[in-house]
Amino acid sequence: MIPAISTTNLTKVYRLPRGVRKTAVESLTLEVKQAEIFGFLGPNGAGKTTTIKMLLGFVKPTAGSAQIMGIPIDRTNARADIGYLPEQPYFHKFMTAREIISMHAALIGIKRSERKQKIDEVIEQVGLEEIARTPASKLSKGQVQRIGIAQALIGSPSLLILDEPTSGLDPLGRQQIRDLLLDLNRQGKTIFLSSHLLSEVETICSRIAVLVKGRMAAIGTPNEIKRGGERTAITVAGELPSELIVRLGYLSADIAHSEGETVITVESHQIYELIDTIREYNLPLVSVMPIRETLEEAFLRLAA
């Protein structure tokens, strides 16, 4: 199957005044499969927006190549089946949500007879019914964000490139958009998501790429990105007998006691030995949990 997005050694060098050159993206090679939700992470200035701008033809790559649905990005028809939400979307302020979406529907050639129905559909999808006829100038940031998502969805594109889609939304709005993205993904849409909200990315993305200083620092599933699993924590109810504490010394276990529970941390390969030992003392087992980095910890490690 043709990848939804593929880049090979994609590079962008900006020429600044006084002959200064700034490499925004360096030799980026990645592949986004069709029908996956791909998270594109990186600290500010990592080159995420520049990469998206190159994919959409706003800036020309200095070197390398990229394709969208197998079509080189310098061709206009590479953007034929894309919905794009820019970071902080701006629209003509005098236009209403319905007019903005209608304009985009006309731009992609949706017939006038079908337009109303399709506009109603996306307005309902993003929950804009009540403010659909209010000028954008009178809407909140979150409401404008919803218009941005709606205009990206019009025409039912198979690839959505979303730059911070939940920016400006309240927790309920974020949840609605997350559910919407998962629903769209179930319908077979590919979603390329750039976001700073790591928990959101971890929840919905099947794969993640982390960009740091223009270079790919890591790519894979969230579990592949996160380090850990080498150590496991076992929680038991109550305090450990002193004899058991001595025995655990041979396992190099870390022991911590709080609020009526004791957490024993050992190397993962020692876990069965530890469980057997605990069983000997008839201590109630509360949980067994492999210790793994959170995505935030992995992100901070990679960004550093």
Added chain:
Amino acid sequence: MSRIMVIAKATMLENARKQVFHVVTLITLTIVCASTMLSFFTLGVQVKMLKDLCMTSLLFCGGLLAVALASTSLPNEIENKTCYPILARPIRRTELLLGKYLGSLFTVYLGLAAISIVFAVLLATKQALDVNLILSIGFTLLEVAVIAAISTCLSTFTTPAIAAMLSFIIYVAGTVKIGYFKPLVDQVTNPATGFLARAVYHILPNLESFNFKDALVHNLKVPDAYLIQVAIYGILYCVLMLTIGAYAFSRREL
């Protein structure tokens, strides 16, 4: 073509809300209406004065609006980032440029249409309307199209302020090209300066050629061949400016 018209329509709606459009159009309408108060002249002179004043106002209003709207329309779209969702569609940058150009031009035409109707009604109360009125207004619209094309072209590689200033200078210089600039060029003796002056002279649009005010005021007949020649000149100048603009805009990083 339909995509260009969608962008043109949005641009027109946006421009028609701008203060500069309302102010310039209202001032011109006031001047046109006030020109009927020239009652101290005999009727024949009164009509000539009315035509002269109204056509001059129409031309100035058109030129000013073309510069103000066309030189800011595209840069504002880029600065406000409203172009991003549009250009993420399968739309060529040339289509966006043409849409912005036509949108600006149609807005100017909207203002000029209102002024022309008032002018025609006022003139009809004094004498029967003739073909020269349509001719004069028609070529004023073509002149405005040329000025808007120059402004749009300049706005693709300069800031809106510089584009507006340069466009206005070109508008004024193009209006006085034959009358004042030609004698100046002829006087230059230094070969290098002379070459440069002649180059500027030839590049500048000859906006005077679109002015048929004298034919209207003095009821003169203009040869058809000349009209065709001027029309072709105007259209070609617009095409040239928009082609340069499209090329510059296609290379620009957004």
